[in-house]
Amino acid sequence: MRELGIPGAWLHEPRVFSDPRGDFHEWFKEGALAAATGRTLRPVQANASTSVRGSLRGVHYADVPPGQAKYVTCVRGAVLDVVVDLRVGSPTFGAWEGLRLDADGRAALFVSEGLGHAFMALTDDATVMYLCSQEYAPAREHGVDPLDPELGIAWPEGIEPLLSAKDAQAPTLAEALAKGMLPSYEACLAQYAAAAG
Numbered sequence: 001m002r003e004l005g006i007p008g009a010w011l012h013e014p015r016v017f018s019d020p021r022g023d024f025h026e027w028f029k030e031g032a033l034a035a036a037t038g039r040t041l042r043p044v045q046a047n048a049s050t051s052v053r054g055s056l057r058g059v060h061y062a063d064v065p066p067g068q069a070k071y072v073t074c075v076r077g078a079v080l081d082v083v084v085d086l087r088v089g090s091p092t093f094g095a096w097e098g099l100r101l102d103a104d105g106r107a108a109l110f111v112s113e114g115l116g117h118a119f120m121a122l123t124d125d126a127t128v129m130y131l132c133s134q135e136y137a138p139a140r141e142h143g144v145d146p147l148d149p150e151l152g153i154a155w156p157e158g159i160e161p162l163l164s165a166k167d168a169q170a171p172t173l174a175e176a177l178a179k180g181m182l183p184s185y186e187a188c189l190a191q192y193a194a195a196a197g
Contacts, residue, residue: 001036001110004097007090008112008192009083010037011099016106025106027073028131033110039195041069041110043131051079051121051128056146056161058118059084059170063140064183064191067113069133077126078102081109082153084116086144086173089185094173096153101128113195114188118146120155133195142181143170150174 001010012032014025026032034040049057059082062068072081082098100122101107111117119128146153147161150173155161176182 001032004083006083006085006092006095006097006115008115008188009097010110012108012110014106014108027106027108028071033071037110039192040197041071041131041133041195043071043133045132045135046129047132048127048129051126052162053121053124053126054159054162055121055126056118056155056163056167058082058167059116059144059146060118061086061114061116061142061144061183062134062137063142064114064187066134067183067188067191069113069195070111070117070130071108072101072111072117072128072130073106073108074101074103075127075129076103077121077123079119079121079126079128080156081119082117083109083111084118084144084151084153086116086182087114087185087188088177088182094151096151098154112188113191114183114185116144118153120159120161122156122159142176143167144176145170145172148172
């Protein structure tokens with residue numbers, strides 16, 4: 001696993017074993033995650049979403065504590081997956097990083113608590129699966145406008161974004177900051193220390 005430019009986000013690029021029957025790879029291994037990140041992920045919920053081309057989901061995050069860490073992979077089609085640093089006080093606050101997850105490369109992304117997560121489907125039937133450190137709790141879940149010009153996420157040109165009503169009405173980064181909705185960097189570091197056990 002390698003850490004991305006935003007601390008707390010890690011990419012796993014597995015070795016894929018192929019033969020005439022098909023292929024095999026380990027898409028999640030807690031020991032490898034712990035060795036790379038210094039912490040563990042004990043999944044308590046597993047999600048799957050299938051999206052038509054252009055579907056834009058996010059930028060989502062949860063209150064910290066406890067937050068919600070995610071381990072994300074694309075098992076069919078392709079998505080542009082984006083991590084946004086929403087941790088107030090972080091050296092990379094407001095920065096984002098995007099990478100392609102697809103069924104060919106089999107990569108997986110680990111997103112720590114306090115980081116925002118979003119993806120856009122690049123193909124029809126793009127299927128994303130993810131493991132979560134906490135169960136979904138609507139009162140703790142929030143979003144930031146993925147089309148916020150201040151964030152400046154470079155979504156693919158030529159693809160019309162399809163957003164849910166909730167995501168389309170999400171506040172900008174500046175609005176979320178002004179309303180005190182964003183997690184603090186200190187609270188996130190404490191959560192990571194607790195996850196290191």
